[in-house]
Amino acid sequence: MRKKIVAGNWKMNTLPAEGVELAKGVAAGKSSVCECVNFIVCPPFTHLSQVVETLKGSGIAVGAQNCAAEAKGAYTGEVAASMIAALGCEYVILGHSERRQYYGETSETLNRKMEQAYANNLAPIYCVGENLEEREAGKHFDVVKAQIEEVVYNLTEEQFAKLVIAYEPVWAIGTGKTATAEQAQEIHAYIRKVLAEKFGAAAENTAILYGGSCKPSNAAEIFAKEDVDGGLIGGAALKAEDFLAIGKGFEA
Ligand code: PEP
Numbered sequence: 001m002r003k004k005i006v007a008g009n010w011k012m013n014t015l016p017a018e019g020v021e022l023a024k025g026v027a028a029g030k031s032s033v034c035e036c037v038n039f040i041v042c043p044p045f046t047h048l049s050q051v052v053e054t055l056k057g058s059g060i061a062v063g064a065q066n067c068a069a070e071a072k073g074a075y076t077g078e079v080a081a082s083m084i085a086a087l088g089c090e091y092v093i094l095g096h097s098e099r100r101q102y103y104g105e106t107s108e109t110l111n112r113k114m115e116q117a118y119a120n121n122l123a124p125i126y127c128v129g130e131n132l133e134e135r136e137a138g139k140h141f142d143v144v145k146a147q148i149e150e151v152v153y154n155l156t157e158e159q160f161a162k163l164v165i166a167y168e169p170v171w172a173i174g175t176g177k178t179a180t181a182e183q184a185q186e187i188h189a190y191i192r193k194v195l196a197e198k199f200g201a202a203a204e205n206t207a208i209l210y211g212g213s214c215k216p217s218n219a220a221e222i223f224a225k226e227d228v229d230g231g232l233i234g235g236a237a238l239k240a241e242d243f244l245a246i247g248k249g250f251e252a
Pocket of ligand 1: 172173174175211212214234236
């Protein structure tokens, strides 16, 4: 049985007090959602610590949205994976399209970030996905294949067992445009096949999340697909009620 995961990427939103309130709201409503759902929240660095404290004992895990490619040292403004782990975080989002697009993250950087994450016992949520031009040119399969081969294929079997993948078509992120459930299933099944080519049967256990304007009204249909194991949620993760309602997509 694969893990069902609903992860919230808060991006650069919420002040510390707002983040704590949001986390409290998610924790308060969690019992209304199937116990089978693993919730993760990924606040900004500035309040990771407070959110970890707030969620202690709630069963909700906390992740960071990024980590440095180096272990420590003279890297002004960076945050090391060891620092994130020391706060009690369990996950780190790596390779989000906004980081690839605005901060020039390449597979080379991401390989080093992955190494740091694993060295500090953080499970990466590795994001892949094509942009609109690539989708329209029918290149989406090749794009995600390359993103996986260049980074995930470098993992050991032990590391791979902890990996979460998020398929996020760039054209659907924050645009209100969602991939259809069929489009999501098609590419998730393809991603699993690409993973299986390297890791064999272990790919059956990998949670592959869908991300891109996922909301309470479309989550159930998307999550019902065989190879969709949950969602990485941006905008809708900023309201506890909506985030929880997305989790309820698993009960439909
Ligand atoms: C994201 O950026 O991870 C995301 C899925 O955003 P949104 O849900 O807002 O499209």
